Amino acid sequence: AQTVTQSQPEMSVQEAETVTLSCTYDTSESNYYLFWYKQPPSRQMILVIRQEAYKQQNATENRFSVNFQKAAKSFSLKISDSQLGDTAMYFCAFMKQDSGYALNFGKGTSLLVTP
Amino acid sequence: EAEVAQSPRYKITEKSQAVAFWCDPISGHATLYWYRQILGQGPELLVQFQDESVVDDSQLPKDRFSAERLKGVDSTLKIQPAELGDSAMYLCASSLQGWNTEAFFGQGTRLTVV
Numbered sequence: 550a551q552t553v554t555q556s557q558p559e560m561s562v563q564e565a566e567t568v569t570l571s572c573t574y575d576t577s578e579s580n581y582y583l584f585w586y587k588q589p590p591s592r593q594m595i596l597v598i599r600q601e602a603y604k605q606q607n608a609t610e611n612r613f614s615v616n617f618q619k620a621a622k623s624f625s626l627k628i629s630d631s632q633l634g635d636t637a638m639y640f641c642a643f644m645k646q647d648s649g650y651a652l653n654f655g656k657g658t659s660l661l662v663t664p
Numbered sequence: 665e666a667e668v669a670q671s672p673r674y675k676i677t678e679k680s681q682a683v684a685f686w687c688d689p690i691s692g693h694a695t696l697y698w699y700r701q702i703l704g705q706g707p708e709l710l711v712q713f714q715d716e717s718v719v720d721d722s723q724l725p726k727d728r729f730s731a732e733r734l735k736g737v738d739s740t741l742k743i744q745p746a747e748l749g750d751s752a753m754y755l756c757a758s759s760l761q762g763w764n765t766e767a768f769f770g771q772g773t774r775l776t777v778v
Contacts, residue, residue, distance in 0.1 A: 553706075586769075591771075592771065593667075593668070593769045593770055593771045593772070594707075594755070594757075594769040595769070596766050596767070599766075640706050640707075642706075650695060650759065650765065651697060651709045651712050651720060652697075652707075652709070652767060653709075654706030654707050654708070655706050656704070656705050656706050657704075657705070657706050
């Protein structure tokens, strides 16, 4: 079974600063996908960014980027120019090809952006 | 913008009672998931449907939980009898069929069993 570990239960960052959220995973698969999802308070979970394991280039979506280290099984999320609206729970998730495309989530990191 | 609809948003029920949750996925999404999210933890898959067929229900406590998606569209998750440990957020998600397709989540149903 795949496990996804997020070792930072809570983090805080000041507005306009940069913050990095950590995620490690354990799998014997060679082909899989990794995701970061954001869950704002009392709102639905939304996709932030995704990364295909076979791609060496790190994914980027505006202020959000990942550092994907396949050998180390590490998948961190960097948020640049943090905004108050980035305050949320962030979940790292793993998907393997033969899992029926279900997501396997970590326990999450609570991010607070302060003025 | 299309969304996954869930109802009710909140439910309080007494231990040993029956409770049901409803989910309407985004139109055209063949895959539907039910996840359970205990406070402070990540969502855990309970059951996954492809159209009206169950793909994975290995983590569904089948002695008390049941799920159906009769016409391959909306879905119902039922718990009978509810236990105190079932208190959690129940999330429904849907996606187009296929590899690496984005899962869209509903706002969830917050269940409290007293």
